[in-house]
Amino acid sequence: MLDKADKSKKSGPAIAGGPPLDFQDHLRQLEARGLVTHIDHAIDKDSELHPLVRWQFQGGLAEEQRRAFLFTNVVDGSGRRYDIPVAVGALGASPEIYAVGMGKPVADIGEAWTRAIAHPIAPVIVASAACQEVVIKGADLLKPGEGLARLPVPISTPGFDSAPYLTATLCITRDPETGVQNMGTYRAALKAQDRLGVRMSSRPGGAGGYLHWRKYQKRKQPMPCAIVIGCAPVVLFTGPQKLPIDVDEMAVAGGLAGAPIRIVKAVSVDLHVPADAEIVIEGLIDSELLEPEGPFGESHGHVALEDFNMSMRVTAITTKRKPVFVSIISQVTPSESSVMKKVAFEPMFLSHLRDQLGIRGIKRVAMHEPFTNLRKVIFLQFARGTAPTEVWRGLQGAASLRADCGKICIAVSEDIDPANADAIFWSLAYRSDPGIDMQIMPYRSAGHGPKSDKREDSTILIDATLKHDMPPLALPKQEFMERALTLWKELGLPPITPQPPWHGYSLGDWDAHYDIYARRAVEGRWAESGTETSKRRRGGLIPETPVRGVESPKKKS
Numbered sequence: 001m002l003d004k005a006d007k008s009k010k011s012g013p014a015i016a017g018g019p020p021l022d023f024q025d026h027l028r029q030l031e032a033r034g035l036v037t038h039i040d041h042a043i044d045k046d047s048e049l050h051p052l053v054r055w056q057f058q059g060g061l062a063e064e065q066r067r068a069f070l071f072t073n074v075v076d077g078s079g080r081r082y083d084i085p086v087a088v089g090a091l092g093a094s095p096e097i098y099a100v101g102m103g104k105p106v107a108d109i110g111e112a113w114t115r116a117i118a119h120p121i122a123p124v125i126v127a128s129a130a131c132q133e134v135v136i137k138g139a140d141l142l143k144p145g146e147g148l149a150r151l152p153v154p155i156s157t158p159g160f161d162s163a164p165y166l167t168a169t170l171c172i173t174r175d176p177e178t179g180v181q182n183m184g185t186y187r188a189a190l191k192a193q194d195r196l197g198v199r200m201s202s203r204p205g206g207a208g209g210y211l212h213w214r215k216y217q218k219r220k221q222p223m224p225c226a227i228v229i230g231c232a233p234v235v236l237f238t239g240p241q242k243l244p245i246d247v248d249e250m251a252v253a254g255g256l257a258g259a260p261i262r263i264v265k266a267v268s269v270d271l272h273v274p275a276d277a278e279i280v281i282e283g284l285i286d287s288e289l290l291e292p293e294g295p296f297g298e299s300h301g302h303v304a305l306e307d308f309n310m311s312m313r314v315t316a317i318t319t320k321r322k323p324v325f326v327s328i329i330s331q332v333t334p335s336e337s338s339v340m341k342k343v344a345f346e347p348m349f350l351s352h353l354r355d356q357l358g359i360r361g362i363k364r365v366a367m368h369e370p371f372t373n374l375r376k377v378i379f380l381q382f383a384r385g386t387a388p389t390e391v392w393r394g395l396q397g398a399a400s401l402r403a404d405c406g407k408i409c410i411a412v413s414e415d416i417d418p419a420n421a422d423a424i425f426w427s428l429a430y431r432s433d434p435g436i437d438m439q440i441m442p443y444r445s446a447g448h449g450p451k452s453d454k455r456e457d458s459t460i461l462i463d464a465t466l467k468h469d470m471p472p473l474a475l476p477k478q479e480f481m482e483r484a485l486t487l488w489k490e491l492g493l494p495p496i497t498p499q500p501p502w503h504g505y506s507l508g509d510w511d512a513h514y515d516i517y518a519r520r521a522v523e524g525r526w527a528e529s530g531t532e533t534s535k536r537r538r539g540g541l542i543p544e545t546p547v548r549g550v551e552s553p554k555k556k557s
């Protein structure tokens with residue numbers, strides 16, 4: 001259960017209206033907003049827990065209906081009962097939940113990141129910390145049911161995953177040359193009561209921790225690592241964020257918090273960890289021997305098969321007296337993992353294009369979420385009339401900002417909703433000429449995805465913006481659709497949810513006299529138009545000859 005008595009005893013100062021600086025405070029704030037579902041029923045962490053929360057994403061619920069789940073009666077397949085509750089979805093089941101962790105409305109998240117990166121606040125070291133109220137190390141880690149076995153680590157993809165996995169991790173490592181710490185969210189498999197398999201991606205644009213590992217390997221030393229499970233969301237949110245390797249992410253978290261993050265020296269390795277964390281697993285990663293790790297259901301939508309990955313010998317586990325274990329729901333997107341990335345990545349891409357590259361006319365960046373997991377497909381929305389050269393600069397900027405993002409970049413006009421795949425296809429079909437508006441560029445990193453022999457991929461850039469005026473979208477005008485909606489309701493027809501675009505709108509190509517025809521038509525005066533057009537009849541033409549090309553062109557409205 002949440003330790004209400006312990007509340008903030010040793011946590012950092014709470015900022016009025018600012019982000020929660022302790023994970024259990026965050027849970028209480030979610031609770032106050034009705035965003036937590038409590039499950040007190042006995043739930044098997046290995047076969048039931050993640051599949052239950054998974055239904056939030058596969059069950060047709062709207063994004064805003066998703067909740068954080070708090071499991072307070074966790075058991076496993078062998079009937080073992082765990083005294084640590086498990087929270088899933090508490091970091092980013094929905095943008096609203098993420099926003100509570102940031103202490104900001106969803107709309108302000110992008111700017112908050114940009115400001116925090118520009119104005120980091122260095123952490124402050126404290127002597128004693130809530131995260132070290134309980135310390136288990138040495139031979140105690142190997143007592144029956146102790147060590148990693150004490151933690152209620154769920155299986156994320158039962159039926160495919162090879163072990164229970166830590167997913168909501170903040171893996172802290174230190175550059176042995178510069179002394180700067182890096183924090184990354186990397187999966188870690190339970191291997192023994194005192195051993196984890198840790199996957200730090202070695203691809204270009206992959207894990208910062210891997211770059212540190214290479215340096216320890218050269219020195220023939222093991223790499224100290226501290227894996228934080230549960231702490232202030234602003235600190236956890238830096239895990240999936242791609243920041244330059246020499247930036248201290250704890251200071252960026254301070255920038256997000258508006259106050260220094262309290263950190264404490266780990267008990268068995270030379271690293272600093274958030275003082276108010278729930279659980280910290282300290283250890284040494286072998287820099288020579290790698291161990292088979294996987295399978296594990298991945299966010300690129302496939303199960304990652306067995307790879308040689310890092311092996312971490314646990315040297316200590318420290319916890320609060322009453323910690324909460326945190327797990328992230330990942331695998332096929334949308335998922336908590338993709339929501340956490342989307343809310344931070346999209347505004348940062350927009351800021352890069354608009355503020356750094358100065359692209360004129362860029363309105364919005366939308367990363368495609370279902371199945372593709374944001375990185376591969378990026379939509380850029382441009383204002384009408386944007387110069388094609390700016391559209392192409394934008395496409396190139398989006399494709400090159402991050403090594404693993406932007407394999408497929410598509411520019412659309414403002415009226416096309418990037419979340420509406422049908423509208424995108426409509427735009428591709430009628431607003432782009434593949435021979436001219438499509439460019440394929442070789443030499444892209446294969447990025448995040450199922451393993452293949454091919455190490456390199458390509459990039460496709462498509463300009464599907466409106467290049468010239470076009471006739472209106474062929475739906476009744478807004479006033480008629482609104483009147484019909486009222487009628488629909490009065491007639492007691494089945495409830496409907498209007499799906500944009502639900503009314504016609506101008507795309508620039510229209511003549512004033514068409515308005516006269518349309519008005520007469522709805523007033524029952526269509527024959528007046530017929531009388532006029534009969535006087536304009538001509539011979540020597542074939543059907544479908546545009547009137548404009550024959551009569552003098554009409555002025556556009």
Ligand SMILES: Cc1cc2nc3c(=O)[nH]c(=O)nc-3n(C[C@H](O)[C@H](O)[C@H](O)COP(=O)(O)O)c2cc1C
Nearest residue numbers: 183184185186187199200201207208240241242337
């Ligand atoms: C839930 C979740 C799980 C992730 N798992 C891994 C992983 O196992 N290995 C990895 O290299 N990156 C993983 N990532 C992506 C990294 O967190 C991301 O690339 C981040 O930028 C890494 O931080 P770094 O640049 O400081 O290394 C994961 C992200 C999320 C949200």
